[in-house]
Amino acid sequence: MDYRLIIFDADGTLRYCTVEGQPCPNRAGEWELYPGVIEKLAPFDWVHPGEEPGVGYGIASNQGGVGVGYFPESTAMTLLEDTFREAFGFSPAEGTIEMCPHIPHTGCGCRKPDPEMLIRLMKLYGISPENVLFVGDRDADKNAAINAGCDFQWASEFFDRDPEL
Numbered sequence: 001m002d003y004r005l006i007i008f009d010a011d012g013t014l015r016y017c018t019v020e021g022q023p024c025p026n027r028a029g030e031w032e033l034y035p036g037v038i039e040k041l042a043p044f045d046w047v048h049p050g051e052e053p054g055v056g057y058g059i060a061s062n063q064g065g066v067g068v069g070y071f072p073e074s075t076a077m078t079l080l081e082d083t084f085r086e087a088f089g090f091s092p093a094e095g096t097i098e099m100c101p102h103i104p105h106t107g108c109g110c111r112k113p114d115p116e117m118l119i120r121l122m123k124l125y126g127i128s129p130e131n132v133l134f135v136g137d138r139d140a141d142k143n144a145a146i147n148a149g150c151d152f153q154w155a156s157e158f159f160d161r162d163p164e165l
């Protein structure tokens with residue numbers, strides 16, 4: 001299937017945390033891309049919102065550490081932008097990186113598995129759910145895709161890597 005928009009989770013999908021026992025990076029220098037991510041993304045004809053033909057892109061990331069107070073929202077966004085730049089090889093357009101900075105289980109409405117972040121990205125591009133793929137590593141990602149009405153693929157399948165990595 002030729003998708004017109006592919007949205008990615010960040011942690012456990014594009015990047016991993018290099019700090020032992022810590023699930024997500026809290027600051028610069030605490031993450032690396034998984035092997036093979038750059039090579040897998042390179043052949044796509046990525047386009048910014050409003051451009052076509054090509055494939056739109058986006059990131060939708062739960063950053064509950066912001067709400068809990070581990071790091072400020074601006075840091076979380078900078079880390080996501082840096083991750084995107086390294087993975088895709090160019091800077092993300094305004095609005096293409098969605099993040100939920102809220103405390104888990106407070107019913108904010110945007111934290112995955114709620115679909116709000118995916119829906120905002122689809123609206124940004126003006127692309128309907130049947131032409132959209134979300135790639136993630138957690139059940140919350142899969143359920144967010146189901147709730148948004150788009151397709152889902154596990155990161156290990158999309159990137160052809162060992163699920164245990």
Ligand SMILES: [Mg+2]
Pocket residue numbers: 009010011012013136137138
């Ligand atoms: Mg993840």
Ligand SMILES: [Zn+2]
Pocket residue numbers: 100101102108109110111
């Ligand atoms: Zn939220």
